[in-house]
Amino acid sequence: MVEIDRSEITPEHLYLSRRRFIKGLGLAAAGAALQACARAPTATSAPTGAPAPMATAAAPAATPQAAEDTAPLPTLSAEADELGDELTTLPAIGSYTNYYEFTFSKEGVGALTTDFETAPWSVEVGGLVKSPKTYSMQALLGFTQQERIYRMRCVEGWSMVIPWIGFPLAELLAEVEPTAEAQYVRFEAPYRPDQMPNQNSDQLPWPYIEGLRLDEAMHDLTILATGLYGRPLLPQNGAPIRLVVPWKYGFKSIKSVVKIELVTEMPISLWMNQAPREYGFYANVNPDVPHPRWSQATERRIGESGRRKTLLFNSYEEEVASLYEGLDLAEWY
Numbered sequence: 260m261v262e263i264d265r266s267e268i269t270p271e272h273l274y275l276s277r278r279r280f281i282k283g284l285g286l287a288a289a290g291a292a293l294q295a296c297a298r299a300p301t302a303t304s305a306p307t308g309a310p311a312p313m314a315t316a317a318a319p320a321a322t323p324q325a326a327e328d329t330a331p332l333p334t335l336s337a338e339a340d341e342l343g344d345e346l347t348t349l350p351a352i353g354s355y356t357n358y359y360e361f362t363f364s365k366e367g368v369g370a371l372t373t374d375f376e377t378a379p380w381s382v383e384v385g386g387l388v389k390s391p392k393t394y395s396m397q398a399l400l401g402f403t404q405q406e407r408i409y410r411m412r413c414v415e416g417w418s419m420v421i422p423w424i425g426f427p428l429a430e431l432l433a434e435v436e437p438t439a440e441a442q443y444v445r446f447e448a449p450y451r452p453d454q455m456p457n458q459n460s461d462q463l464p465w466p467y468i469e470g471l472r473l474d475e476a477m478h479d480l481t482i483l484a485t486g487l488y489g490r491p492l493l494p495q496n497g498a499p500i501r502l503v504v505p506w507k508y509g510f511k512s513i514k515s516v517v518k519i520e521l522v523t524e525m526p527i528s529l530w531m532n533q534a535p536r537e538y539g540f541y542a543n544v545n546p547d548v549p550h551p552r553w554s555q556a557t558e559r560r561i562g563e564s565g566r567r568k569t570l571l572f573n574s575y576e577e578e579v580a581s582l583y584e585g586l587d588l589a590e591w592y
């Protein structure tokens with residue numbers, strides 16, 4: 260199991276709930292709940308002009324397995340990200356998670372997902388589009404799956420390097436054809452109190468909602484992830500499909516997406532609803548803009564001791580800075 264500093268502050272929800280540690284629960288239950296429908300991702304070569312952070316997969320096999328399996332992991336396109344940082348281990352990615360529909364604890368989330376039905380699954384895509392469509396998981400896996408090694412920085416001050424499998428959200432949006440009025444994209448996760456225990460509490464305004472500006476959603480770095488380490492996503496990491504927006508704080512990367520809607524107005528996310536001054540719409544990673552209750556200058560990389568400097572736009576500045584010309588980054592967006 261991953262070594263976690265038990266004293267780590269969890270400011271994101273400190274005011275919501277006292278930390279509850281669920282000890283002795285492994286990943287076996289989560290593994291058993293894995294959906295088995297994912298196809299092996301196909302190999303793909305990098306599109307011309309692809310941004311530097313993109314790593315391209317050599318067709319890893321998406322074999323559903325419990326995370327604690329000793330079976331060798333599929334071959335990945337790289338053992339480090341393009342900055343030379345090591346990948347976070349699969350057990351660490353699967354055992355240290357934020358999935359508040361299940362618990363406010365980061366550990367033991369997998370064991371609470373046994374009732375969570377991730378198959379069959381569909382994602383309803385509609386709103387201001389010419390061709391609304393409900394996608395089955397099989398249809399979503401029909402988009403060419405690529406490997407993307409991204410850094411993930413939680414607003415609480417910890418980070419990981421994750422080899423995702425997925426495809427650009429832009430490809431799906433192009434298929435449904437947003438109309439000229441569409442300016443934002445709104446994402447919704449399930450509301451299933453019978454399957455997601457924490458939804459029986461009203462400490463957060465369920466369901467989990469997130470949003471992006473249309474140009475952010477169309478950016479090549481923005482993906483819908485269906486797996487990681489060459490395997491289908493574990494429930495605790497957002498099975499069967501989640502958003503990943505690597506230059507924003509982790510809470511923007513909504514897990515287990517069931518609905519995608521093109522809209523004219525800025526969507527109000529769950530976190531904007533809960534604490535608008537603390538978790539804004541943009542939530543771009545920025546070491547110079549402190550959260551109202553803590554600094555964002557440094558972060559703790561899971562698996563490392565000590566802290567490292569947080570980078571502007573989580574190091575994706577070259578790729579995304581142009582999206583924010585004219586926007587005051589000195590404010591907490």
Ligand SMILES: Nc1nc2c(c(=O)[nH]1)N[C@H]1C(S)=C(S)[C@@H](COP(=O)(O)O)O[C@H]1N2
Pocket residue numbers: 271352355356357358359360411412413414448467495496497508509510511512513514515
């Ligand atoms: N539906 C849903 N999506 C979610 C969350 C959540 O609680 N529910 N937590 C967010 C937060 S705060 C973070 S940091 C990332 C964590 O992703 P990981 O647990 O796979 O590392 O997921 C985000 N997506």
Ligand SMILES: [Mo]
Pocket residue numbers: 271357413414415508509510
């Ligand atoms: Mo987070």
